[in-house]
Amino acid sequence: MGKWETPIGVIQHSSDKKILLSEDLLSESGLFNGTECYVKVGKILQLGPLIGVFTSREHIRQLNQQDASFRTSEILKASVKAGTILYHFSVRDLLWNKKMVKGTVFNPASQKWEKRMFPFPDVLYDRASGRAYRKYERHVRARKKMAEMKIAKVNAVHYFDKWDLFRQLNRYKDVKDYLPETHKYKPFYLKKMLKKHPVIYLKATVGSMGTRIMRLESEGPKYKYSVYRNKLKTGHSFSLQRVNKKAVNFFGDDKIIMQQGIQLVKVDNGNVDMRATVQRNGKGELEINSIAVRLGKEGSPITSSRTGSNIVRLDEFIKAHGKHYSDKLEGKIHRFLTLIYRRIEDIYGPFGEMGIDFGLDASENIYFIESNAKPAKDSLYKSFDRKTIDQAFRNPMEYAKHLSGFQS
Known part of the structure; x- marks a missing residue:
């Protein structure tokens, strides 16, 4: 399981739905009794996929105090539905000498978050800070060591340097017109x-x-x-x-x-921009999950959901404020998002998800603002239906399953 393996003896029994492990194996793997997951059988019996969510020490502390954020709860729910095994860890939880991780995991029996020993994962879902590289050498070393272990990653990089991103994108003729x-x-x-x-x-x-x-x-x-x-x-x-x-x-x-x-479209003297959640699904195919429109406050330099911006779906925005736009606008936006996503992958490598911020001017010209390698999904959460939200959290789990070779 994950990056751990051990010799075992296998005895076939009557059920094709259950694998019974000894107490020692159950303990070494970190699994709970009754865990549902996928199995690959050959010369190696492989359980998984095992996904490690790399996060901050503060986040781990909150989980151990049973204070899970809505985002963590949504990721857990998505993992259960996808049939993946998920744990959270910080840089302090990496036990290199033992080749193990002290993961924080939700125990379905006790309905509590607990610490358990796990192998290193099949797939890394990196949600840790992008700014930490300047303060903590340990984060740099940890990511390098995990890369050397050939642990697959949901996203090729865990943050974007805005200068490097714009400098690199500017090399592509088909992207230049979108760049301020x-x-x-x-x-x-x-x-x-x-x-x-x-x-x-x-x-x-x-x-x-x-x-x-x-x-x-x-x-x-x-x-x-x-x-x-x-x-x-x-x-x-x-x-x-x-x-x-x-x-x-x-x-x-x-x-x-x-x-x-950018001379962005305005509503009530506030700037308007858009946040698209673009992802790959369980087959590795690109999906535009959602496009949220953020109506900024007058005078505010940003339109983040955290500043009190009003957030609506793209179709709602066009209906209320964009009746003068052509019926080709949504198609243009979808082509732009697909192009930007693929160009960023050309630069850095494959991504399972990305938040893409962009804006429109009065002439329907589209401008790229920035990309986020760890989309918080706040705008999506505040403006879309339950089905879209569920899919946005589930896609990274399904993509992780795709990366690890486990098939549903």
């Missing part, structure tokens, strides 16, 4: 960018949930800046030097890009 002008942040080049574009965005190359973004706008002799942390903060300055200082203070040691502000 993007450069590395350089204080002396900021003035030139603001002359060329009335609005630009400064973004940390590694960051999520819109917390590492600053909006800059030229207003005659003044410059207006706005950021969102726990609340919207704005300011004005006549000095670009002072604006640069504000940016340095805000971003700290982060590497920064500066990006052309």
Whole structure:
């Protein structure tokens, strides 16, 4: 099971639905009595697939306090329906010398999360922080060692560096028209960018949930800046030097890009952008699971669901605010999403899922904003029906089964 194997003796019995293990084998595998999973039989008897969810120490602490988030509960439910075996672990749970993982798993008998010893998994579902590489050398080493063990991954990489992503995508002629002008942040080049574009965005190359973004706008002799942390903060300055200082203070040691502000469609003076959840299913085929539209608050530099944006489905948005759009718009969006997904796979390798943020201008031009390798599914959760939500959580489990060679 997973990356663990041991010699066994096999005795055939009358049931073709059950495999009976000795207490020692049950303990070594980490399985609970009554676990339902898939079996491959040959010279090796293989149980699985075993999926390891790599996560933060804080998340593990919450699970051991029986405080599972809605997302964790949805992943567990999807795993049960897919017939996969799932455990969560942090970097501290990796026991390299024993070739085991101290996983946190849900016990269906006690209805509680527990710690158990598991083999290393067949498939890694990496939900750990993308920013940790700067702080913790252990995360870098852990991911490298798991790669050397040839553990399959749901996603080729666990985060995107925005500068690297835009620089690489810019090499493809069929993608260039979707990309806003993007450069590395350089204080002396900021003035030139603001002359060329009335609005630009400064973004940390590694960051999520819109917390590492600053909006800059030229207003005659003044410059207006706005950021969102726990609340919207704005300011004005006549000095670009002072604006640069504000940016340095805000971003700290982060590497920064500066990006052309897209003239997004607006509703009630708030920017509108879209988050698509694109995934591969149990056959490895690409599926556009959902497209949520985020109607931002007036003045807010971001439209994240965490800032109180109103979120609706694409069809609802078009019905309410886009009757002037052509009937070809949805087809154009689907082609754009498929192209971006495949180009990103060309750069980094295969992905089981991706969140893709994009925007529209008044002329129906589509602009790529960013991709997320660990989509939180917040926008999807707040705007779509139960069936779509269930499928969004189940697809990564089915894709993991596909990667590991277990067939349903």
